[in-house]
Structure formats: C-alpha cells, structure tokens
Amino acid sequence: MQPSTPIRSEAEIIAAILAGDTQLYHELIRPHERSVYMMALSFMKNEADAEDVAQEAFIKAFRNLSTFRGDAKFSTWLISITLNEARSRLRRQSIVRMQSLDEPPDEEGTVSPALLRDWREIPSETVEREEVRTLIQRAVETLPEIYRQVFLLRDVEELDVNETAQALSISISNVKVRLHRARMMLQKELAPQLKTVNRAPKRRWLLWS
Amino acid sequence: MVIECKHVWNYISEYLDGTLPEATRDTVQKHLEHCEICSAILDSTRNIIILTADDRVFELPVGFSERLHARIDSELTSTK
Numbered sequence: 532m533q534p535s536t537p538i539r540s541e542a543e544i545i546a547a548i549l550a551g552d553t554q555l556y557h558e559l560i561r562p563h564e565r566s567v568y569m570m571a572l573s574f575m576k577n578e579a580d581a582e583d584v585a586q587e588a589f590i591k592a593f594r595n596l597s598t599f600r601g602d603a604k605f606s607t608w609l610i611s612i613t614l615n616e617a618r619s620r621l622r623r624q625s626i627v628r629m630q631s632l633d634e635p636p637d638e639e640g641t642v643s644p645a646l647l648r649d650w651r652e653i654p655s656e657t658v659e660r661e662e663v664r665t666l667i668q669r670a671v672e673t674l675p676e677i678y679r680q681v682f683l684l685r686d687v688e689e690l691d692v693n694e695t696a697q698a699l700s701i702s703i704s705n706v707k708v709r710l711h712r713a714r715m716m717l718q719k720e721l722a723p724q725l726k727t728v729n730r731a732p733k734r735r736w737l738l739w740s
Numbered sequence: 741m742v743i744e745c746k747h748v749w750n751y752i753s754e755y756l757d758g759t760l761p762e763a764t765r766d767t768v769q770k771h772l773e774h775c776e777i778c779s780a781i782l783d784s785t786r787n788i789i790i791l792t793a794d795d796r797v798f799e800l801p802v803g804f805s806e807r808l809h810a811r812i813d814s815e816l817t818s819t820k
Contacts, residue, residue, distance in 0.1 A: 553816045557809055564808065568800055578801050585804075586811050593815060644749055647780035653787055658794045667788075667797050686789050687798065711753035714785055717792065722784040725791075 541605050549597055556593055563606055566688045567613050573683045574617035576672065584620055588613040603697060610684070610698040642715035645722040653725055663728055670720045674713055681706055682713035743767055748778045756786055 539547075544559045560567075564585075571584035592599075592612050599608055657663050671679060684695045685706070695710075696703045751768050754760045760768065772779050791797065 553819070556812060556816065560808075560812075564805060565795075565800060568804065569798055572798070582801060582804060582807070586808055589808060589812060590815050593812065594819075641746070641750055644752075644781045644785070646777055647784060648776055650780040650783040650787065652783070653791060655791065655794055658791055658796045663791075664797050667792050671792060671798075687793050689793070707754065707759075711750070714753050714756075714789060715749070717788055718781065718785045721788050722781075725784075725788070 542601060545596060545599065545601075545605070553593075556596075559605075560589055560592075560609075563609050566606065567609055569683055569688060570610055570613045570680075571617055573679050574614075574621065574676075580620070584613065584617050587620075588616045591616065604694065607690070607694045607698050610690075611700075614698065642712050642719065644715050645719045647722060647726070650722070651726075653728075657725075657728070660728075663725070666724055666728070667721065670717055673720075674716055678709050678713035678716065681709040682717070685710050686714070743771055745771075745775060745778050748772070748775070749781065752782055752785055755782065756789070 541559065544555050548555045548559065567588055568581060568585045571588065572578070572581035575581040575584055588609065592609055595612075599605065658667070671682065674682060680699060681695060684690045684698060685692070690698065692703055692706050696706045699706070701709075748768055748771050751760055751764060755765065755768055772782060
C-alpha cells in the first residue's frame with residue numbers, strides 16, 4: 532500500500548527525483564503543462580508542432596534537472612527551456628522569422644486604442660461561444676511576436692514582470708513597454724468586434740440551454 | 741495637473757497593474773473621472789485581458805497530457 536503522500540514543496544520533489552525517485556517527475560510537471568504548451572504555441576503557431584516542442588522541453592528538463600539551481604523558479608526555468616527548444620526547432624525548419632531571432636529594438640511611438648464612448652462589461656461566460664474564442668485567439672496570434680510572447684507570459688500565464696524578463700532575457704522596462712503595446716493592440720482589435728458580439732440577442736442561446 | 745487623453749493612454753497598462761507612481765496615478769484617476777472615452781478604453785482593456793486569460797480560450801489539445809506522460813514514461817524506463 533502506498534503511504535499517503537505528504538504535500539511536498541517543488542524543491543523537495545526535485546531533490547527526491549534526483550535521488551532516484553524518477554516517477555515523481557510526473558507529479559512535478561503537472562502544474563506546468565499548460566504554460567509550457569502555451570509558450571510553445573506562441574512560437575510554433577500550430578498545435579502539433581507546439582505539442583512536440585512542449586514534450587521535448589519536458590524531456591530536456593528531466594535530463595538536465597541536476598543543473599536546475601533553484602535560484603530561479605522551476606516554472607521560469609521550464610519556460611526558458613521551452614523557448615530554446617522552440618527557437619532551435621524554428622531554425623531547423625529554416626523558417627525565416629528574423630523578428631524572433633534578432634529582436635528589433637523597441638521602436639518609439641504609441642499604439643492608439645480603439646475609441647469608445649462607453650463599454651458594457653462582457654461577462655466571462657461569453658468565451659463559451661466558439662466565435663468569441665476564435666476571435667480572441669486570432670487577435671493574440673496576429674500580435675507581432677515580441678508582443679505576443681510578453682502578453683502570453685504576463686497576462687495569460689500570469690508570470691510577474693521579473694519572471695517574464697528572466698524567461699525572455701529582456702529588461703524589465705522592455706517587458707512593461709511590450710506588455711502595454713500588446714494590450715493596446717488587442718484593445719484596438721478586439722473592443723469594436725466584441726462590442727457587437729455582446730449585443731447579439733441572448734434569447735437565441737437559451738433554446739439550446 | 742491636467743493631462744491629455746493621449747498621455748493617459750500611455751499609462752493604461754501600468755494603471756491596471758497598479759505600478760504607477762502615486763502622483764501619476766492620481767492625475768490619471770482625475771482624468772478618468774470626467775473623461776468617458778478614456779474610461780471606456782480602460783474598462784474595455786481590463787475586460788479584454790480578463791477574457792483572454794480565461795482558461796477556456798486557449799485549451800490544451802485533447803489527449804495532450806496522456807501523450808506527454810506516456811512519452812515521459814518511456815524516457816524514465818530508458819534511463820534506468
């Protein structure tokens with residue numbers, strides 16, 4: 532019989548894996564599956580490639596676990612492994628994506644938002660509608676790469692500013708500038724479209740509920 | 741201090757994150773109190789961030805976890 536497992540910290544689990552209890556690796560990565568996949572997806576843009584990259588990243592992380600120092604968070608470390616894996620895969624596929632390989636300096640200038648007179652709160656349940664999900668996904672996917680990555684890490688994966696800067700090897704002020712632009716670009720793109728979506732009659736949907 | 745809408749837009753992201761210096765935040769807040777356009781921009785931005793972060797928007801592919809853990813299992817047995 533298995534003794535009931537006490538709740539262990541990430542550091543303790545890692546130590547146990549390194550000491551030979553490798554099965555614990557399954558447990559260690561479970562909370563990070565989504566963020567690693569999302570990060571891979573932000574580079575690869577198709578689900579199959581993103582899944583490959585995510586798997587590869589988890590395998591590499593396992594093989595290199597002894598090099599994890601614990602001065603960064605495990606999640607941040609995983610994200611950098613994922614980024615490296617995604618980048619090297621793009622290079623192998625010889626897809627020319629200069630933007631991601633040589634980051635351009637952050638250009639000057641502001642992104643103007645969509646101007647609205649009022650905003651009626653769109654409730655979270657709205658994302659249960661596929662058209663709304665698709666709209667949002669497409670808006671995020673079409674953000675320029677440097678903005679998309681920062682946005683996904685900060686606002687979707689909810690890493691803090693320092694973790695994001697560390698994972699992407701950019702400065703904290705670049706994180707802030709890029710995040711701001713990403714958010715403004717999304718507002719500009721999505722606010723007018725979501726406004727109409729929100730106005731769609733609700734009654735239609737009750738028929739199926 | 742009075743500021744123009746255009747300048748308020750530059751602060752929206754940090755305003756939402758609560759990382760503006762106090763004086764700037766107060767200035768922005770005063771502007772928002774009487775400017776319906778900037779308020780709508782702020783509200784829509786906040787709303788869009790929340791919707792985008794919803795777990796249902798970006799989902800893991802079906803079977804992702806199973807395939808991942810199967811792959812890890814074969815890695816674990818091969819390194820034994």
